[in-house]
Amino acid sequence: MKLTSIKLCNFRSFYGTTPEMILAVGDVRNTTIIHGNNGAGKTSLLNAFTWVLYEKFSAAFASTEQLVNKRSITEAQTGQAVECWVEVGWEHEGKRYRVKRSCRVYKNESDFEAGKTQLSMWVGEEDGKWYLPPQQPEDIINQILPASLHQYFFFDGERIEEIVRSDKKAEIAEATKIFLGVEVINRSIRHLGEAKKNLENELKAIGDAETKQLLRQQEKIEKDSEQITKRQTEIQQELEYQQTFKKETINRLREMIAAKELQERWQNLELQKTANQEEYKKTKEALKKVISARSYTVLLSETTAQFRQVFSDLKERGEFTSGISREFVNELLNSKSCICGADLNVGTHSHANVQIWLERASSSAIEETAIRMSYQVDEIDKQATAFWEEVDKEQARINQLRQTISDVEGELDNIQERLRKDANEEISSLQKRLDEIENKIDELNREQGANQQQLVYLKTEIDALGKQIAKQKLNEERQTLAQRRINATQDAIERLTEVKNRQEKQFRLQLEKRVQEIFTKISVAPYIPKISEKYELTLVEHTAGMEAPVAASTGENQILSLSFIASIIDKVREWSEKRKMMMIPDSSTFPIVMDSPFGSLDEISRRHIARTIPKLANQLIVLVTKTQWRGEVEEEITDRIGREYVLTYYSSKPDCEQDYIELGRERYPLVKQSPNEYEYTEITTVEHDG
Numbered sequence: 060m061k062l063t064s065i066k067l068c069n070f071r072s073f074y075g076t077t078p079e080m081i082l083a084v085g086d087v088r089n090t091t092i093i094h095g096n097n098g099a100g101k102t103s104l105l106n107a108f109t110w111v112l113y114e115k116f117s118a119a120f121a122s123t124e125q126l127v128n129k130r131s132i133t134e135a136q137t138g139q140a141v142e143c144w145v146e147v148g149w150e151h152e153g154k155r156y157r158v159k160r161s162c163r164v165y166k167n168e169s170d171f172e173a174g175k176t177q178l179s180m181w182v183g184e185e186d187g188k189w190y191l192p193p194q195q196p197e198d199i200i201n202q203i204l205p206a207s208l209h210q211y212f213f214f215d216g217e218r219i220e221e222i223v224r225s226d227k228k229a230e231i232a233e234a235t236k237i238f239l240g241v242e243v244i245n246r247s248i249r250h251l252g253e254a255k256k257n258l259e260n261e262l263k264a265i266g267d268a269e270t271k272q273l274l275r276q277q278e279k280i281e282k283d284s285e286q287i288t289k290r291q292t293e294i295q296q297e298l299e300y301q302q303t304f305k306k307e308t309i310n311r312l313r314e315m316i317a318a319k320e321l322q323e324r325w326q327n328l329e330l331q332k333t334a335n336q337e338e339y340k341k342t343k344e345a346l347k348k349v350i351s352a353r354s355y356t357v358l359l360s361e362t363t364a365q366f367r368q369v370f371s372d373l374k375e376r377g378e379f380t381s382g383i384s385r386e387f388v389n390e391l392l393n394s395k396s397c398i399c400g401a402d403l404n405v406g407t408h409s410h411a412n413v414q415i416w417l418e419r420a421s422s423s424a425i426e427e428t429a430i431r432m433s434y435q436v437d438e439i440d441k442q443a444t445a446f447w448e449e450v451d452k453e454q455a456r457i458n459q460l461r462q463t464i465s466d467v468e469g470e471l472d473n474i475q476e477r478l479r480k481d482a483n484e485e486i487s488s489l490q491k492r493l494d495e496i497e498n499k500i501d502e503l504n505r506e507q508g509a510n511q512q513q514l515v516y517l518k519t520e521i522d523a524l525g526k527q528i529a530k531q532k533l534n535e536e537r538q539t540l541a542q543r544r545i546n547a548t549q550d551a552i553e554r555l556t557e558v559k560n561r562q563e564k565q566f567r568l569q570l571e572k573r574v575q576e577i578f579t580k581i582s583v584a585p586y587i588p589k590i591s592e593k594y595e596l597t598l599v600e601h602t603a604g605m606e607a608p609v610a611a612s613t614g615e616n617q618i619l620s621l622s623f624i625a626s627i628i629d630k631v632r633e634w635s636e637k638r639k640m641m642m643i644p645d646s647s648t649f650p651i652v653m654d655s656p657f658g659s660l661d662e663i664s665r666r667h668i669a670r671t672i673p674k675l676a677n678q679l680i681v682l683v684t685k686t687q688w689r690g691e692v693e694e695e696i697t698d699r700i701g702r703e704y705v706l707t708y709y710s711s712k713p714d715c716e717q718d719y720i721e722l723g724r725e726r727y728p729l730v731k732q733s734p735n736e737y738e739y740t741e742i743t744t745v746e747h748d749g
Contacts, residue, residue: 060203061678062108062650063155064148069128069141071103072708074739082680083701090679090699094688094720095706096729100740101682102215104706105654109213111145111160113206114176117215117654124173127164130737135166140174151203151648153457155183158196181505185340189501190508193516204649211627212649212676216617216656244559248552255548277524284517287510294507298500305496312478312489325474332467339460346453349446356443363436370429388413566630567592573626574619581667582618586611596623614660621656621668625675650678657687669695685720685729703745709733723747 066079083091095101106120127143135141144161162176180196181189192199204212313322391397391413401409478490571590578588586598586609598609598619611619628649656672657665669692673679679699683692705720705727718730722745733739 060149060151060650061648062147062149062652062680064146065104065107066146067104067107067144069131069143070107070126070145071128072100072738072740073103073742074128074130074737077742078744080704080742081702082678084678085701088699088701089677090673090681090696091702091704092688092696092700093680093682093704093706094685094722094727094729095682095740096684096708096718099706099708099729101654101684101706103740105213105215105652105682107145108147108652109209111147111158111178112200112204113209114160114178115206115209117210117213119215126162127171127173128739130739132164132166132171133737137166137168140165141171153461156199157181157183157189158200181508184508185336185343187336188504188508190505191512193512208627211624213652214624215654244555244562248555248559251548251552251555254544255552273524273527277521280517280520280524284514284521287514287517291507291510291514294503294510298503298507301496301500301503305493305500308489308493308496312486312493315483315486315489316478321474321477325471328467328471328474332464332471335460335464335467339457339464342453342456342460346450346457349449349453353442353446353449356439356446359439360443363439366432366436370433373429567594570626570630573629574622577625577671578619578622581622581664581671582615583663584615586615588619588622596620614664617660618664618668621672624651625671628675648677650680651676652680652682654682655684655687656681657683657692662691666691666695672696673699685718688720700747703747705729705743705745707731707741707743709737709739709741711736711738 061084062082063084064079064081066077067073068076080091083089093101093104102117102119106116109115109117110126127141131141131143140163142161142163144159146157146159148155148157150156158178158180160176160178163174164171165174178196180192180199182192183189200206313325316322316325392403392410395403397403397409397413403410403413475490475494479487479494481487481490567590571588574588574590574596578586586600589597589599591597596619598611598615599606600609601607609615628651651672653672657668660668672681673696681696703722705722707728708730709732710730711733715730715732717728717732719726720729721727725746727743727745
């Protein structure tokens with residue numbers, strides 16, 4: 060999961076719609092720094108992530124019921140609805156996602172009334188279109204990063220030590236079971252129990268009355284499908300019209316541009332984007348064909364190794380004797396004459412000697428077959444090696460094309476941004492019209508994709524109803540089958556319970572070892588972290604050969620909690636790497652979003668943590684005050700920065716003390732006097748050379 064952007068509208072201190080914040084990703088410059096004074100909205104920004112993804116908040120986030128910006132409510136008319144939303148984009152396993160959570164308040168004469176929140180999701184495909192997902196958005200988010208683990212990836216650094224509090228230990232115990240599959244096993248056991256109850260309640264087949272109900276359902280779904288199909292035709296016609304309008308607008312805009320080089324560059328970039336997108340689709344299809352046709356060869360490595368071992372054992376026991384076959388010896392005995400001319404009559408010494416070779420020699424047919432099979436086995440191993448080489452080549456090509464498309468889109472965005480700000484009003488007006496057309500096309504593509512998914516879903520329902528209708532008759536064998544299934548389900552429950560108990564113990568010991576390794580690197584204290592069977596996280600020290608608990612300070616608890624989080628992330632990576640072996644790309648990438656992670660730590664600990672945290676995750680987003688940033692923290696993290704922002708707080712307090720921060724060669728305001736009676740926060744992008 061790589062977070063790519065966040066955008067807010069009327070969320071807490073952020074009035075109106077903010078600029079979209081693009082978040083840093085990459086191998087080296089993987090860190091986004093967001094500067095802001097206390098009260099400027101850093102905690103609000105942290106909670107914007109957790110609200111949109113999980114509808115949850117951190118402990119320090121006060122007045123969670125009041126999310127909508129106060130100024131926007133004050134300026135609204137009585138009875139008017141005011142909308143608040145957060146939209147987050149991310150990439151995961153080669154797919155793009157955008158999710159938006161929104162809520163509304165309705166202003167009345169003396170107060171306001173909050174409505175329910177609404178969550179929407181879109182998934183971007185290779186064709187550039189956005190589709191509604193086939194699953195519920197909450198389910199998709201939890202499959203990528205479960206809600207029970209979110210506090211380890213989005214957390215308030217000043218209250219990080221709460222992880223080791225006693226009332227958090229049960230929560231830790233449940234959350235940590237996600238990684239090794241224990242929670243999956245628990246769900247499997249619960250689902251098997253539910254299945255067992257359903258099987259026990261299954262007594263007879265569906266009756267005639269239900270058949271009529273199924274027919275009515277089928278008729279309704281078919282009508283819904285017809286309406287959606289009609290709408291799809293309308294959307295396609297509108298898309299064709301918008302594409303024509305877009306083409307005309309682009310041509311007119313290019314004619315208006317004075318710089319011929321810019322015209323040609325724009326056109327070349329569009330051609331490159333189209334060509335690379337087409338090549339990307341072809342390469343994805345080629346990879347699918349390779350996997351479909353030859354992936355079986357990599358599953359035969361153990362079998363080929365076993366064959367070679369059997370073949371080797373037979374040769375060592377002398378059952379394969381090169382040069383003399385059992386058929387050849389039998390021919391000599393039957394002819395009663397040796398190749399040396401000696402008689403081989405029964406009872407003679409010569410006959411007895413040749414008879415001994417009959418027992419030692421192997422069958423030529425068996426030996427030839429074994430040799431032929433060994434060549435075939437060698438060929439299978441070669442095919443497996445060639446398969447991986449081909450997969451690596453295609454995957455590298457996919458990654459290269461994905462990066463190329465991203466670079467081209469970035470250049471196109473830069474050109475369009477220049478045109479939006481062009482001094483020629485007609486050029487800037489045409490670019491804005493082009494933006495509107497592209498937004499309309501994007502909306503139509505989303506609706507078209509969602510409708511297509513809905514049609515597939517409705518067809519599945521129609522097919523399922525058809526099968527149910529066709530099977531409306533009594534089936535005596537069904538009860539017998541159900542009983543066999545009940546017995547098999549109970550056996551599976553017992554076996555999974557034993558597996559779960561063993562895995563829980565092994566995982567806890569592995570997690571404890573990793574916590575100890577990381578704590579030792581960060582802390583100067585000679586303490587040892589321990590995780591009990593109930594997942595109680597404590598520090599101990601060895602005194603005179605005895606293990607004794609330590610009354611840890613706030614700073615030590617912060618380091619202990621951060622070590623625990625780092626260990627959790629390592630386990631998530633390990634869990635995801637197993638999925639990556641199944642050729643699921645980018646599944647071991649996870650972000651950390653941390654607000655004020657340096658708390659009350661001393662200088663040495665601050666330096667160690669600043670050096671460590673960019674290595675904890677593939678992507679890091681840190682929200683800091685000016686005092687937390689300066690000094691050893693800035694020295695350790697600067698080379699990792701890919702994106703940087705400043706939260707400027709506009710204070711309504713008369714004669715407020717203004718504040719600034721020096722970043723690079725520029726001075727950015729942290730606190731300014733509000734031009735009106737409202738307080739609010741603006742987001743400013745820090746410009747970096749190059």
